[in-house]
Amino acid sequence: MKILHTADWHLGKTLRGVSLLEDQRHVLDQVLDTIVAQSIEVLIVAGDVYDKPSPSEAAVSIFSSFIERVYEETEAAIIVIAGNHDSGQRIGAFTKLYDRKRILIRGPLQQNEAPLVLEDEHGPVAFSALPYGEIYAARRTFEDETIKTPEDVLRSQVDAARGNVPDGARWVIVAHAFVTGGLPSESERRLTVGTVETVSYSLFEGANYVALGHLHRPQTAGGDTIRYSGSPLAFGFDEADTTKSMTVFELSSDGAVTDLKEINFMPLRRVREVRGLLADLVAEAQLDPSEDYVCAILLDEGALVEPQAQLRPHYPNILQTLREKKRDLVQANAGRAQSKLSDPVGVIEEFVEFVRGEKPSEAENSIVTGLIDQPEREEE
8 A cells, every 4th residue: 555644734824924825735736746646545644734723714725625636636545634733623624524435534532533444455454543632632532630741642542543443454643743852843833831742652552654743854753664754845944955755655465664755845935045245145146036935144244234125136035134143142042131121231232242243342332331321310
């Protein structure tokens, strides 16, 4: 059985205020092309279909039209789960509209984790679709007040699913979680606050393949058959110039995963950084204009006049400009001031260093001190 694993579409997401809907349509066309070209029998979408619990009409339209095209233009079965960005109720509402023998879309948690069982020439394959669930929802669903962590939630789901796998069937789990050892990106939202959000890969014991969603970089988690496909697009500049992919594999007669490969997406616009002196970057942009989403890292010293405006005629989708030193400062402390408001000189000094990449001079500090002290002198 040939299976395509993808996840984290985040339909409706914006990148620094810029809509990515056109880019997302472009990569979903590539998913459909891959289903046809690779004779895919099962498509998996491992959560975070949308970027928000209440997605836009355009985002919902993209998803529903894509599912309809896969159903009408191919023979592939379709398995979709809700992620932590999705509304489980909204995702689950699609279930009643589709062929339940071929499509499994799971939104809310269910006490009875019934799989979609498909047959090939070697026998049955059970697909357990385990959507993301909050701790309190899991307590109600499984009637278990001892559930206190995301690992407890997923353990309850896997245990319920394991009991419904037919004897002798090969088993594929689809889940949305942060498995211990995974490498996150800036654009992922924490799964929980105040408790450990990671789960152990040992929970998946007995499964032949685990198709994971949540982390946006393609990677394994505890073994070659426990994998994140990653997102089809880069959603932040920490992923600039990274290659995004979808995972294709075959499940053999004995349940072994064979012919596993990553098929790269070709984005409509790349997310990338350019680095150098402003004048050099402008000259390079003139020679090679681009509609990519660009962050410019500037190496200039001293003041600059509207650097983003100078680059925009050639990089219409330039989204950010940073000084090299300022970028280092952002990465070090996320721009959070350490001085208290009772120390205005210290606050201003940190602000200048954040914006300019270097601390103010003694002469500049003297001017600031003089201005701050002036009202007191006038009162005296």
